[in-house]
Amino acid sequence: MRHVISILMENEAGALSRVAGLFSARGYNIESLTVAPTDDPTLSRMTIVTSGTERIIEQIIKQLNKLVSVAKLTDLTEVPFIEREIMLVKVRAVDAGREELKRLCDIFRGKILDVTDVSYVVELTGDDHKLRAFLDTVGADNVIEVARSGATGIARGDKSLKV
Amino acid sequence: MELSGGEILMESLKEEGVELIFGYPGGAVLHIYDALYQQNSVKHILVRHEQAATHAADGYARATGKPGVVLVTSGPGATNAVTGIATAFMDSIPMVVISGQVQSRFIGSDAFQEVDCVGITRPCVKHNFLVDSLENMADTIKKAFHVATTGRPGPVVIDVPKDFTAPGEKIPFDYPKTVEMRSYSPPTHGHPGQIRKAVDLILSAKQPMIYSGGGVILGNASEQLRAFTRELGYPITQTLMGLGAYPASDKQNIGMLGMHGTYEANIAMHECDVLIAIGARFDDRVTGEVESFCPNAKIIHVDIDPASISKNVTVDVPIVGDVGPVLDAMLEQIKASEKRADPADIATWWSKIKTWQSGDCMKYDLSDTLIKPQAVVESLWRATKGEAYIASDVGQHQMWAAQYYGFDKPNRWINSGGLGTMGFGLPAAMGVALAKPDATVACITGEASIQMCIQELSTCLQYNTPIKIINLNNRYMGMVRQWQEFSYEKRYSHSYMDALPDFVKLAESYGHVGMNIENPSDVDAALDEAFAMKDRLVFMNFVTDQSENVYPMIEAGKGHHEMRLNPARELA
Numbered sequence: 001m002r003h004v005i006s007i008l009m010e011n012e013a014g015a016l017s018r019v020a021g022l023f024s025a026r027g028y029n030i031e032s033l034t035v036a037p038t039d040d041p042t043l044s045r046m047t048i049v050t051s052g053t054e055r056i057i058e059q060i061i062k063q064l065n066k067l068v069s070v071a072k073l074t075d076l077t078e079v080p081f082i083e084r085e086i087m088l089v090k091v092r093a094v095d096a097g098r099e100e101l102k103r104l105c106d107i108f109r110g111k112i113l114d115v116t117d118v119s120y121v122v123e124l125t126g127d128d129h130k131l132r133a134f135l136d137t138v139g140a141d142n143v144i145e146v147a148r149s150g151a152t153g154i155a156r157g158d159k160s161l162k163v
Numbered sequence: 164m165e166l167s168g169g170e171i172l173m174e175s176l177k178e179e180g181v182e183l184i185f186g187y188p189g190g191a192v193l194h195i196y197d198a199l200y201q202q203n204s205v206k207h208i209l210v211r212h213e214q215a216a217t218h219a220a221d222g223y224a225r226a227t228g229k230p231g232v233v234l235v236t237s238g239p240g241a242t243n244a245v246t247g248i249a250t251a252f253m254d255s256i257p258m259v260v261i262s263g264q265v266q267s268r269f270i271g272s273d274a275f276q277e278v279d280c281v282g283i284t285r286p287c288v289k290h291n292f293l294v295d296s297l298e299n300m301a302d303t304i305k306k307a308f309h310v311a312t313t314g315r316p317g318p319v320v321i322d323v324p325k326d327f328t329a330p331g332e333k334i335p336f337d338y339p340k341t342v343e344m345r346s347y348s349p350p351t352h353g354h355p356g357q358i359r360k361a362v363d364l365i366l367s368a369k370q371p372m373i374y375s376g377g378g379v380i381l382g383n384a385s386e387q388l389r390a391f392t393r394e395l396g397y398p399i400t401q402t403l404m405g406l407g408a409y410p411a412s413d414k415q416n417i418g419m420l421g422m423h424g425t426y427e428a429n430i431a432m433h434e435c436d437v438l439i440a441i442g443a444r445f446d447d448r449v450t451g452e453v454e455s456f457c458p459n460a461k462i463i464h465v466d467i468d469p470a471s472i473s474k475n476v477t478v479d480v481p482i483v484g485d486v487g488p489v490l491d492a493m494l495e496q497i498k499a500s501e502k503r504a505d506p507a508d509i510a511t512w513w514s515k516i517k518t519w520q521s522g523d524c525m526k527y528d529l530s531d532t533l534i535k536p537q538a539v540v541e542s543l544w545r546a547t548k549g550e551a552y553i554a555s556d557v558g559q560h561q562m563w564a565a566q567y568y569g570f571d572k573p574n575r576w577i578n579s580g581g582l583g584t585m586g587f588g589l590p591a592a593m594g595v596a597l598a599k600p601d602a603t604v605a606c607i608t609g610e611a612s613i614q615m616c617i618q619e620l621s622t623c624l625q626y627n628t629p630i631k632i633i634n635l636n637n638r639y640m641g642m643v644r645q646w647q648e649f650s651y652e653k654r655y656s657h658s659y660m661d662a663l664p665d666f667v668k669l670a671e672s673y674g675h676v677g678m679n680i681e682n683p684s685d686v687d688a689a690l691d692e693a694f695a696m697k698d699r700l701v702f703m704n705f706v707t708d709q710s711e712n713v714y715p716m717i718e719a720g721k722g723h724h725e726m727r728l729n730p731a732r733e734l735a
Contacts, residue, residue: 009346013295018285021285021286055477058473062474065469066468066469068289068347069290
């Protein structure tokens with residue numbers, strides 16, 4: 001099953017490689033990994049999307065917790081949560097297709113950031129599902145280039161991941 | 164007090180109570196070695212290879228429970244140390260390794276003797292640090308010792324750029340009294356609810372087994388384990404790493420378990436209904452095929468590392484905590500409880516175990532002409548009255564040492580269990596001898612393992628470590644040969660040892676005593692003669708039976724109930 005794990009870790013050199021190294025050394029999956037400092041500049045927040053059996057997910061969480069740099073961690077998938085990812089996609093936009101793409105962007109609440117005679121760059125925000133739905137709808141023939149940020153997430157409600 | 168980085172390093176080690184460090188100088192640590200030269204509280208042992216520095220520090224740590232400390236230079240100094248760091252990591256040994264690094268402004272420029280030490284060691288340390296300023300030096304050392312010695316112990320590397328140790332730059336020094344790490348808080352006491360559940364299960368068992376591991380020794384909890392086991396009267400089996408925590412000679416001990424454990428211990432594991440795992444991690448060499456591991460048992464698991472729990476085997480009652488306090492709490496509740504296991508059930512269980520024991524799975528055939536390696540280990544026990552510290556290398560001799568040297572005390576059995584590092588034995592024995600100058604120390608090894616760190620014979624002379632080397636020389640990498648005999652139709656691919664040195668002359672050229680023993684009838688007298696030389700290192704080359712195998716054995720993919728016994732026993 002797919003899990004979204006959020007980690008607060010010391011914002012120090014090498015912290016990212018400790019996490020990435022753990023995943024490769026133990027053969028765990030990483031679908032995506034994002035990291036950036038938080039409001040507290042000494043802490044980074046990392047979001048990892050991974051998948052595995054219950055047993056593997058349990059091990060991933062325990063092994064992450066064991067890392068001396070990791071201050072706190074939560075498996076967002078255990079609670080109601082919001083997941084967002086940003087995608088920049090360059091699509092072929094010619095003839096009548098230009099109008100159709102503009103309409104699609106509106107439906108998906110995307111923004112066109114760049115226009116040429118033959119292409120658009122579209123910005124889209126959403127969960128993995130929505131981003132893939134957009135790509136499917138545009139069709140592989142029309143997609144020129146995709147840049148995705150990887151997912152980040154936060155729990156719903158007033159509970160927070162804080163040190 | 165204003166000090167340079169090198170001086171801060173030495174003062175910090177002193178503050179941590181470090182008496183001995185093992186190391187080898189080089190360019191990046193010259194400032195540190197200069198500071199070392201100008202002080203008297205920390206003694207430095209100059210090894211002949213950095214791998215040996217880490218193994219010696221490891222042996223020191225295993226024998227004393229204190230962290231072993233290593234000092235090596237950048238580049239090859241650091242990479243040579245990696246095998247020893249990984250060895251300590253796999254067996255959770257507290258160790259602090261200080262490695263020199265090129266000047267901070269040169270990091271990343273492929274400078275002379277530069278490697279990314281933090282990167283290279285990351286997967287085999289509990290944690291590592293790159294010192295980022297002179298100001299953070301003392302604090303980093305404090306944290307390193309804290310992390311290495313608390314919770315589940317392990318090696319910690321501190322990589323120190325050369326410029327931060329320069330004698331010219333001095334700052335005020337005040338060693339931190341406390342350490343605060345918001346991201347590191349190891350557990351201590353177990354959860355009371357879980358302990359209650361465990362006690363309930365323990366006291367309702369019909370066929371209970373206690374399975375204890377290296378965590379009991381690391382947690383200094385042998386006394387608690389003994390009190391707990393004796394109060395219950397249940398059988399106990401110990402892992403390779405746990406030997407000595409419970410006395411081998413006690414009647415409740417039914418021997419080591421696992422791949423080369425006793426028949427009775429492994430069968431009892433297979434048949435038990437409640438398994439009490441204490442400071443053990445369900446290693447694959449212990450469980451055999453996981454699918455058929457303890458098929459009928461409810462499993463209680465006490466471990467300080469949450470990640471050890473339900474990693475290989477799903478457990479029913481996990482208790483995360485330091486084994487000592489958890490055993491204390493369990494024993495207290497057991498004593499307070501009216502409930503007891505049905506004595507009739509326990510008596511029946513013991514009578515089953517006695518039946519399994521009656522097969523005498525450890526018996527081997529003696530020979531008039533060939534020295535049996537098992538017999539050498541038994542003679543060694545007699546010659547040292549079972550009181551010696553035994554450091555071992557890796558292979559058949561390691562298993563025979565574990566099987567036939569009955570350890571009655573903890574911290575006496577020094578071996579690389581997790582990583583299985585050949586070359587560990589000699590430097591580890593050296594570290595033990597330096598930690599315990601009055602103790603009897605022996606290194607059980609083979610002609611293959613010993614050659615992997617043989618250069619330390621020189622260090623042993625320099626620091627007068629009068630260890631006794633028991634070289635069980637069968638002219639084979641015995642364990643490899645044994646697997647090739649069983650699984651590869653005796654195609655002994657590269658497992659023979661040819662062109663061996665004359666070990667007697669070799670020992671003598673290093674300034675030690677060498678002995679060659681070829682007849683079974685000479686074994687006892689030779690050992691007595693060697694151990695009578697209290698202040699000399701004696702290299703005893705025992706020419707042993709080449710065909711001897713380690714039995715019993717659980718082969719790969721088999722369960723505890725499918726042991727391969729000594730053919731001589733099967734015929735009987």
